[in-house]
Amino acid sequence: MMTNSSLTAHIPTVAGQDNDIYYLFNNTEWEQKIYEYVEQRIFFVFVILVSAFGFLGNGFVIWLLGFRIKRNSFTIYILNLAVADMGVLVSMSIFFAVGHTFSTSLCEEFIIFTYSTGQFLLTVISIDRCVCVLFPFWHQVHRPPYLSLVVCAVIWALSFLLNAIHFALLQNRKLGNNNHVMYFQFFVNSLVCVPFMVISAVTLLVKFFLKRQQRWRGKLLTAILATLLFFLLFAFPLNAVYLLSTLTQKTLPTSMRYGLLCASLNSSANPLIYFLVGRKKKKHPRGGMKAILQRIFEDE
DSSP: OOOHHHHHHTSOOOTTSOHHHHHHHHHHHHHHHHHHHHHHHHHHHHHHHHHHHHHHHHHHHHHIIIIISOOOTTHHHHHHHHHHHHHHHHHHHHHHHHOSSHHHHHHHHHHHHHHHHHHHHHHHHHHHHHHHHHOHHHHHHTSOTTHHHHHHHHHHHHHHHHHHHHHHHHTOGGGSOOOHHHHHHHHHIIIIIHHHHHHHHHHHHHHHHHOOSGGGGOHHHHHHHHHHHHHHHHTHHHHHHHHHHHHHTOOOHHHHHHHHHHHHHHHHHHHHHHHHHHSOOTTSOOOOHHHHHHHHHTTO
8 A cells, every 4th residue: 555655755846846835736736627627517507507497488489489479570580589599508508518529619609600690680679679669650561571581581691601611610720710700700799789789779768768658668669678688788798708818819718608607598588588578467367478478579
């Protein structure tokens, strides 16, 4: 049996330091690795719990808007947003579960693909509501009937194209720095989508509080404002982390995990927002999720 003295005898001596200090240094490195592993597991548990809630909520919204409720030009946007949010949650759960393998790069690309698609859709939704509020006659009469389908198709195609190019570049290491396409995508998300959403949210808030007629304070407008606010609080941090990594040329694993956790919260929140805004209060009879969604989107 090997004694403690025989163990320390095999530890090399560092100039100016004894073996005890060298062993303490190595022990600190192991503690850091253990801390990082525990932190990753904690984040994994939180993401799984949040994603489980989001699976149920977004899945129910997809089923109702896709098969149970008659679609209109606006619910097409909401249906596509729910699909994008579901994609973020599924890919994020797989990413945290499988560890650092080849499949994680695919999961990461799919996270960014669905995450960016959701941002583009939310930007279009906010602009659509602004046009509806500022130019109601044009929106009701002259708006092309298939505009929603065309816009959603273009958004999905554009997001897929950017991620496909980035993934192809990643497989060819001879091209040097392959992250320019990904950084460009997050640059667009942060500096194009967010300003449009902020301007639209401020415009809707002004109309919401200054217009005297109660019809301007409908459930749909309230739900959109809540969704935009929740995005600015929880979805934007991931963009900020990527931009910060670009500027500093350093990877920020802890910040990245917090950004992914916030993104999963954002992708799970929309069904809860629809439920809280659309439910009836006081003495009215209770209704299911189908009735709640119909009450929200009948404002269209």
